[in-house]
Amino acid sequence: MAQKPSIPKGTRDFSPIEMVKRNYIFDTIKDVFRLYGFQPIETPAMENLSTLMGKYGEEGDKLLFKILNSGDFVSKVSDEVYAEKDSVKLTPEISEKGLRYDLTVPFARFVVQYRNDITFPFKRYQIQPVWRADRPQKGRYREFYQCDVDVIGSNSLLNEMELVQIIDDVFERLKINTVVKINNRKILAGIAEIIGENERIIDITVAIDKLEKIGLEKVNRELSEKGVSDEAIQKLQPILALEGSSAEKITQLENVLAASEIGIKGVEEIKTLFGYLEQLDLQTEVELDLTLARGLNYYTGAIFEVKAKDVAIGSICGGGRYDDLTGIFGLPDVSGVGVSFGAERIFDVLTQLDLFPHESLETTKVMFVNFGEKEEAYCLPVLAQLRKSSINAEIFPENAKMKKQMNYANKKDIPYVVLAGESEMNEGKFTLKNMESGGQKSVTAEELIKILS
Missing domain, CATH: 3.40.50.800 (Anticodon-binding domain)
Known part of the structure; x- marks a missing residue:
């Protein structure tokens, strides 16, 4: 009996029509990247596991696709390791390589490996697939594309400004109405310091990140369950209730965080960035969102998140400033900032809003x-x-x-x-x-x- 053709769960085939649409997205994004002086790189689909392991936390390590060693790899494993039935100990014996989980860690490895050959500030973009051994579900795949753009080796906030311009240009060309939400990791650290809970910054920010979804009462309950004191929760309330324009929020934060050195540093950075943005004729809406707390394990400054205004979907682009990404590979204190465009969600938004062009340069005329x-x-x-x-x-x-x-x-x-x-x-x-x-x-x-x- 002939085998029924199929593909692994969490992966997809794309028809010619779908590829025309996907290439429209990729080509639009690449055209804008190039306008701002960014150059393309590619890295291998597989990396050494030593490069990948330990960079995404314990849960992330479990989601890495490991590649079995070539040849009779089983014969090289000792009976003792087999007898333990411990996958953590067995994996290094039978697998030395894995599929890349994201484009960020390979990029950091690339920068360190070729630091004598590249010119700093190094402006790169990269559009390639990544793989995660996740449980497939609607909108979540085991193989998907990331569209990353980063500049590394510069502390200037002009880089953050240009990333907002890139976001604005991309979504204007795609005809998607967006709002860019911006925050700063230093402001969040300052808030934790002011309310006397420095050690619980992750718990606090993870909770307030849910404010829009679950409401203030449930956020306060979660903070309490995480061990944040009632006094600290009370001090947090007026900060969460800040209202007005971004400029008005910045003025209020200058008063609220006056006693926090790191908090004031964050406010100054946000003030400078919004000062730059005010000079630009942006089509997208830009707002300061103090509940935005993505990627706190590695972001150290500005944080970005982009949402489509006309479709109920998660973020379609996001990123931030990181100060020591290359430190894990032996090149400390190299600051960078970047964003990643979510091609799969952008595809869904364009489909729902019927925004794909009806004529394409890729089809027969x-x-x-x-x-x-x-x-x-x-x-x-x-x-x-x-x-x-x-x-x-x-x-x-x-x-x-x-x-x-x-x-x-x-x-x-x-x-x-x-x-x-x-x-x-x-x-x-x-x-x-x-x-x-x-x-x-x-x-x-x-x-x-x-x-x-």
Whole structure:
């Protein structure tokens, strides 16, 4: 019995139509990255496990896809290790490599490995798939693409400003209405310090990050369950209740965090960044959101999150400033900042809002109907001219029935069909048919190229 074809759970095949749409997203993002001086790099699908392990926490390590060593790897494992049935001890014996979990750690490895060859500040973008041994569910896959853009080796807040500009440019081109939420890790550290709970900054920020979803009462309850004192929770309330424009919130924070050196440093950074942004003609909405607390294990300054305003979906882009990402590979104190665009969610937003362009540069624009050998010889030189003029064109490969050829054109959404039979050849012309309207007219080769250009 023949094997039923299938793919692993959490992975996907993409049809030509889907690939055209995905490439529209990737090409749009890449075009904007290049405008700002960012250059592409690629890293291998697999990295040494020593590069990946321990960088994502205990849970992250469990989600790494490990690759079995080549050859008879089992024979090299001692009986003692087998007898223990401990996967943590067994893994290094049978696997030295793993599929990359994200693009950030490979990027840090790349920077350190080639630090003598690259120019700092180093502006790179990277669009490649990553793999996670997660439980597949709606919107969560085991293989998916990340679109990262980072600048490393510079502390300047101009970099943060440019990232907001990049976000604005990308989503303006994609016609998605967005809001960019910005916070600063130092402000969150200052808040924890002011309320007397320095040691619980992670617990506090994880809880307030849920404010929009679960409400203030449940946030306070979670803080209490995490061991935050009632006094500290009370001190936190006026901070969570700050209202007004971003500028007004910044002014209020200057007073609230006056006694915290790190908090005031964060406020100064936010004030500078918003000062830059006010000079720009941004289409996207930008706001200071004190409940934004993503990536606190590695972000040290600005934090970004982008949401689509017209679709109920999670963040479609996010990132922040990190001060010591390369330190794990022996190159300390190299600051960087970057954001990652979520291609899968952007695809869903464009689909829901019907924003994909109906015409694409990747699809065939015109097809020549094949009436036979003489007609082929008449059409082929013009077909070549169309392609030289950067017009996507094809000829049906067989002298099949007209119905079959027209069905082919319809199924591929080819907007124009060229017919050249005996009468057209006698006149030195072609009949151009518009597949949408059904209208057709007689044209010369030169007119055909002009119409389709």
